[in-house]
Amino acid sequence: MHILIIGTGYVGLVAGACFAEMGHYVTCLDIDEAKIKDLQEGIIPIFEPGLKDLVVRNTTAGRLRFTTTYSSPGEICFLAVPTPESADGSVNLSYLEKAVKQLAPTITGPYIIVNKSTVPIGTAAQVTEWVADCFTERGVSFSYDVVSNPEFLKEGNAISDFMKPDRIIIGTNNTHSAKVLRSLYAPFNLNNERIILMDVLSAEMTKYAANAMLATRISFMNELSSLCEELGADITAVRKGIGSDRRIGSDFLYPGCGYGGSCFPKDIKALTHTAKRHNLSLSILEAVDAVNHNQKKLLFKKIAAYFGQLKDKKIAIWGLSFKPETDDMREATSLVLIKELYKAGAHLRLFDPVSMDKAKKLITDPVVWCQNELEASEGADAIVLVTEWKQFRFVNFTEVKKKMNHLAFFDGRNQYNPEEMRANGFYYYSIGRR
Ligand SMILES: NC(=O)c1ccc[n+]([C@@H]2O[C@H](COP(=O)([O-])OP(=O)(O)OC[C@H]3O[C@@H](n4cnc5c(N)ncnc54)[C@H](O)[C@@H]3O)[C@@H](O)[C@H]2O)c1
Incomplete structure (x- = not known):
C-alpha cells in the first residue's frame, strides 16, 4: 500500500519507517526543508534507538522517501504534525489546519485521512469540514473519511512500541476505512488481536484519557513523596507495597522531579480546557497539573x-x-x-x-x-x-x-x-x- 505521512517528527518518522519496514511504500512529507534534506542524506534529525538503521534500510530498498512537496500518491495519509499548547491551555490546531488545507487540493480520488496527532475531541469533524470546503471550491466530490488513530509510542522505545503495540485504536464509523486500516496494520497484529475499533470521538478521547491516567499516577506518587519525607517514611517501600497489588500494578509509580515532554503537560491542559468549554471542571487533572508544576x-x-x-x-x-x-x-x-x-x-x-x-x-x-x-x-x-x-x-x-x-x-x-x-x-x- 502507498502511504503518505505528513509531519516527519518523533511520531511521523517512526511510523513511516515502521510501515516501510513492513513492506508498505511510504512518503514522509515535512515543511522543514533542512530536516528533509538531512533525511534524504541518511542523517536522522532526532535521537531514537534503532531508528537510523530502519530509515537507511528502507530508503535504500526504495520503500521510504522524503519530500517537502504536497501530493497524495495513494489513497491514505497520516497526519503527524504538532498540536502544541496555546497560551490559554487550548490546543493550537494551526499546523493541522495548514496541513489539511495543503493536502486537500492534491486529492484526486477516494481518500482516507488518518489523524495520528493528539487532537481535541471533535477535531475529525473539523478536518472533515476543511476538506469539504476545499472540494466544494474545486467542484469535486470524491468520497473521503477522517479516521482517528492516536499514537501511543514512547520516545526512547518508539520503534518497539510501534512494532509491538499494546493496542491499535481505530476510530471510524466507516466500514471501508476500518478494512483498509486493518489491512495496513495486519503485520503489527499477527500474534494477538491488538486492534480496538471504536467511534471517532471515543478514539480521540482515549488518547487523552491514557495520558491523563499516567500523569495522574506520577503526580499522585509525587504528592505522597512529600508526605513521606515529612513523616520519615520511604516512598520506594510504599511504591513496592502498593504496586504488588494487581489492581494497582507497579508501572508508572515512580516519584521524581516532575514529568515533562511534549505530551503529558499539554494533553492534561488540553483536556481540562475542553471540559471547561463544556462547563465541566476536571478537578483531579487540574490538581495533577498543579502538583507537577510544583514538583518541577x-x-x-x-x-x-x-x-x-x-x-x-x-x-x-x-x-x-x-x-x-x-x-x-x-x-x-x-x-x-x-x-x-x-x-x-x-x-x-x-x-x-x-x-x-x-x-x-x-x-x-x-x-x-x-x-x-x-x-x-x-x-x-x-x-x-x-x-x-x-x-x-x-x-x-x-x-x-x-x-x-x-x-x-x-x-x-x-x-x-x-x-x-x-x-x-x-x-x-x-x-x-x-
Ligand atoms: N512525541 C511523542 O512521543 C508523541 C507520542 C504520541 C503522540 N504524539 C502526538 O503526535 C503529534 C506529533 O508529535 P511529534 O512529537 O512527532 O512532533 P514533532 O514536532 O517531532 O514533529 C512534527 C513535524 O511536523 C512538521 N510539520 C509542521 N507543520 C507541517 C505541515 N503543515 N506540513 C508538513 N509537516 C509539518 C514539523 O516540521 C515537524 O517536523 C503531536 O500531536 C503529539 O502530541 C507525540
Whole structure:
C-alpha cells in the first residue's frame, strides 16, 4: 500500500519507517526543508534507538522517501504534525489546519485521512469540514473519511512500541476505512488481536484519557513523596507495597522531579480546557497539573534550602532531556531548574549524553557545557541528577568525589541507595526518602 505521512517528527518518522519496514511504500512529507534534506542524506534529525538503521534500510530498498512537496500518491495519509499548547491551555490546531488545507487540493480520488496527532475531541469533524470546503471550491466530490488513530509510542522505545503495540485504536464509523486500516496494520497484529475499533470521538478521547491516567499516577506518587519525607517514611517501600497489588500494578509509580515532554503537560491542559468549554471542571487533572508544576521546582527548593545562599556555588547537572533515551527537551524539568539556579547566582556545569545540541538552543544563560558527568563534577559544590540515563547508574564515585569541591548530591530520580551514598561521604537528598 502507498502511504503518505505528513509531519516527519518523533511520531511521523517512526511510523513511516515502521510501515516501510513492513513492506508498505511510504512518503514522509515535512515543511522543514533542512530536516528533509538531512533525511534524504541518511542523517536522522532526532535521537531514537534503532531508528537510523530502519530509515537507511528502507530508503535504500526504495520503500521510504522524503519530500517537502504536497501530493497524495495513494489513497491514505497520516497526519503527524504538532498540536502544541496555546497560551490559554487550548490546543493550537494551526499546523493541522495548514496541513489539511495543503493536502486537500492534491486529492484526486477516494481518500482516507488518518489523524495520528493528539487532537481535541471533535477535531475529525473539523478536518472533515476543511476538506469539504476545499472540494466544494474545486467542484469535486470524491468520497473521503477522517479516521482517528492516536499514537501511543514512547520516545526512547518508539520503534518497539510501534512494532509491538499494546493496542491499535481505530476510530471510524466507516466500514471501508476500518478494512483498509486493518489491512495496513495486519503485520503489527499477527500474534494477538491488538486492534480496538471504536467511534471517532471515543478514539480521540482515549488518547487523552491514557495520558491523563499516567500523569495522574506520577503526580499522585509525587504528592505522597512529600508526605513521606515529612513523616520519615520511604516512598520506594510504599511504591513496592502498593504496586504488588494487581489492581494497582507497579508501572508508572515512580516519584521524581516532575514529568515533562511534549505530551503529558499539554494533553492534561488540553483536556481540562475542553471540559471547561463544556462547563465541566476536571478537578483531579487540574490538581495533577498543579502538583507537577510544583514538583518541577522541588529540586531547586531542596538545593536552596541546603546551601542557604547559592551565589557563586558551582552546580553540576547530570541529564537534561525530559527523560532518558531521547534528545527531546520539550518541557524538560532541567530547564526550570537551570533558570532558577542561574537566577540565584549559581555557576552551572551541564552534561547530557545526547540532548546537548537541542539543549544549547534553549539554554541561553552562560553555563559550562561538559563532555561527560566527570567533567561536569569538576569543582562542583553539588551534583544534581535530573535525567536517569543508564550511564549514571554505575558511576565511579571515587573519581567523582576527587573532582568535587563539596559533596552534596541531589537525586531527582531516586537512582541511588541513600545509605550507600551517605557511606560514600555524600550529603545525599532524593525524592520521598528522608
Ligand atoms: N512525541 C511523542 O512521543 C508523541 C507520542 C504520541 C503522540 N504524539 C502526538 O503526535 C503529534 C506529533 O508529535 P511529534 O512529537 O512527532 O512532533 P514533532 O514536532 O517531532 O514533529 C512534527 C513535524 O511536523 C512538521 N510539520 C509542521 N507543520 C507541517 C505541515 N503543515 N506540513 C508538513 N509537516 C509539518 C514539523 O516540521 C515537524 O517536523 C503531536 O500531536 C503529539 O502530541 C507525540
